Amino acid sequence: MCNRRCPKNVINCTHVSAVKAGEDEFEVFKKNTDGVDFRTVHWIRASVIFLKVIFATGVLSIPTAMYQLGAVGGALSVIGWGALNTYTAILQGNFRNRHPNCHSIADMAAVIGGPILREIVGVLFVLAYVLCAGSGILGVSIGLNALSNHAACTVWWSFLATVVVIAAASVRKFQQIGWLTWAGFLSIFIAVFVVVIGVTVRSRPAAAPATGPYDLGFHAIAYPNFVNGMVGSATIFVSSAGTSAFLPVISEMRTPAHYSRAVYLCMAIVQSSYLAFALVVYRWCGKYVANPSLASAGGTIKKVAFGIGLIGLIVSGCLYLHVAAKYVFVRILRNTRHLQHNTAIHWGVWLGCTIGLGSVAFILAEAIPIFNYIVALTGSVCFAPIAIALPGALWLYDFRGSVKSKSPIEQTKYWFHVFLILLGAFFCVAGTYGTAELIKDAYASGAIGSAFSCADNSNSS
Template identity: 60%
Template sequence: MEATLEKGVAKRPLPLDNGDIASTRGRKHAGEDWSLEEGSGAENFEVFQPTADGVNFRTVGWIWATMIFLKMTFATGVMTIPSAMYSLGAVPGALNIIGWGALSTYVGVIQGNFRNRHPRCHSIADMADVVGGGVLRELTGALFVATWIICAASGISGASTALNALSDHATCTNWFSLVATVCIVVMASIRKFEKLGWLTWAGFASVFTAVLIVVIGVTLNERPAAAPQTGVFELGYHAFGVPSFMEGVSAAATIFASGAGTSAFLPVISEMRNPRDYKKALYACMSIVVASYLSFSLVVYRWCGQWVASPSLGSAGPTLKKVAYGIGLLGLLVTGCLYVHVSAKYIFVRILRNSKHLQANTVIHWGTWLCCTVCLSIIAFLIASAIPIFNYILGLAGSLGFAPIALILPAWLWVHDHGDWRTASPMKAVAYYLHWLMALLGVFMTVGGTYGIIDSVIAAYREGTIGSVFSCADNSNSV
């Protein structure tokens, strides 16, 4: 099926199957090679089409995409891993960072390959529809939104912590959370990923610089800032930890969540000028993320041990804490902005797909978009206020959300497109069953990780580590 060109703009031909993603279900796509060059058949099934009249979403290059991916991934994760290392120990913690990072990169490859074989797929929910039907699509879509809103809550929590640290807890934490939420709504309401590009550059630079300041700062202190400043104290650094089952699973879930956000990369692919460049952005992003997580976390844990602040930007003492949070505040806000944006974009496309309003500047277009960003930001604010401890929010996102959509479903996607490998050569058969093993790992992380995090949250409330819901208490330990 050929696309026609008029004034250099590709016109969408009538779809082969009325535009219904589900109608492709059951077809064997393994081995297909659909070119996404302009005018080819696959290009016509992209959710966003080049247009001269409405909103042209297809404007993101692969370098811009790399920075968006980096900002989605490198932010909240790097500030929680040192605490997880205390439970696991330096060596198992480092192996977890490398192992989960490599697996998340591979999951990104699976999703990218599947998406390019099935170019109608704008999101992970569309992919679920291809392999499992409408019910699985709705469940996956709901889980996708819930996961990223939990992550957005971590951005709000981090920003409120920063404002508390900078002001020495000048007012109720809920007010700081509200201010952060308003800022996130404004930024997240920018419709196109391309227009968010400069924010992602600035946000990544701010967080990276803030973390680097803390990493250098902790090495200059005679003892951790949170440790007793006189007398003998136990650093708590060990090469191999001896955690309980719940502690180990919770720590692993936290590290896993720090780099498992590849499902959020998929909507960005739909706005890339050439979706085939996705892997360049993926490999560049994950290489930087894993290297940074590994080096920064090992240094902070080595010098702070059990006295790592949560988030870890407060680990170098009160002065450097203010410096780090002052520099990193923009990055924390941009993180929340991206998480709200990607969730809102999924709902927005889900509502307006195949309608003229999707790429037209109509009242319905703008009303739908703004309603999505505002409502999701409010939900994120409520979650941040209910679970005001940074590490627990990220751990909950990892076990309850990322494990199903970043382990179980990607394994299913691969099996769907490579079903013939089960009876092929021995090596292909091994690869086939290893992907089912990956799905079982996802089930374990979902059940065990969620139980561990919930148990930790209940214990923290019981012991007074966490204040009451909507508490005004200082979450930066500044006063």
């Protein structure tokens, strides 16, 4: 039964407000099948997967953004963006459970805007998580350089990281990589905790002058120019904006209706950790905070932190690549028997997705080899449209009748979701401009050498 508002020939246009979200008939992956059962993820494990998707890149990049925005501005940005990203994550999950044969954010876009919007959002979704996978590969290469004192060309370390990430991402089901998410989250959490302790026991930041007076660069309130302000804000925004990666996990949950529980648990842990870790590191390091922040406490602690956190960086890249590959995989094989059967086509398409997208992530990581810039670019170009604007449009599609309501509360809800669309559009344009300007300046100043450079990216040598 297709809702009359849905575009013709859109396979997932079914509006099922009268259908329970967990009914197998409307799910992408069926429980009642003689093939592979993908529906095995409990909500607790889903929450851990969400934690690992969100936590790694954000906690490594926020302290640098704090320097650009100041402690007060940075803290308010963490709280504000965290709350907004939590809300839009719930919007996406609720929409998906009202339209349960949506597997991804692109499927949702098809419901409200037809095949053209679906293709645009699908490209943005894949690009976002390929860029995120690239940030994971870049983080691993920095870690390997730090641990080895730059014993090999950085391109070689990046290639080795890519091979490991592709191999881990090629495990087919979220349930099967569940143990990796636990290990990855604990790895990054402990590594950051070590850095927090390390910076507080030093008399001065590791990167500050060894003797004499110095300017810490700590500001409660900073006054950044437009470009730095937008890039700092984009960096904090993207730290919790990857909520569209949650949606494919819903399709593999035992009970999709429990999605909200997993989101609230994940976001509560993530945002409190971000705020505490980032403020402490910025307070003690100021403008001398490293990029990524695991290198902020000096050579010895840097090696300890990267040694502990290396697993987490690998798992981050693995999950981002898995999410992008799973979207393409389902898109190609959906409504065929190969989707849930161990055929040669099934495995060929799946491995082709992970290897192909992993290779693109490697190229992007080498083209934009500054961690914060690749993170900020991901937020501006990709996540602003799909994590702010599109969720607002999803709500308006299902509840657009509220504009005719005489209730002030309903009117406020309506115009708030219109505002989300405008905010997403502004942030996409302004954030992309700001990040592009800083990348251009970095190339001009020599901060970025050349693509596929062998130069040390960890400042170890």
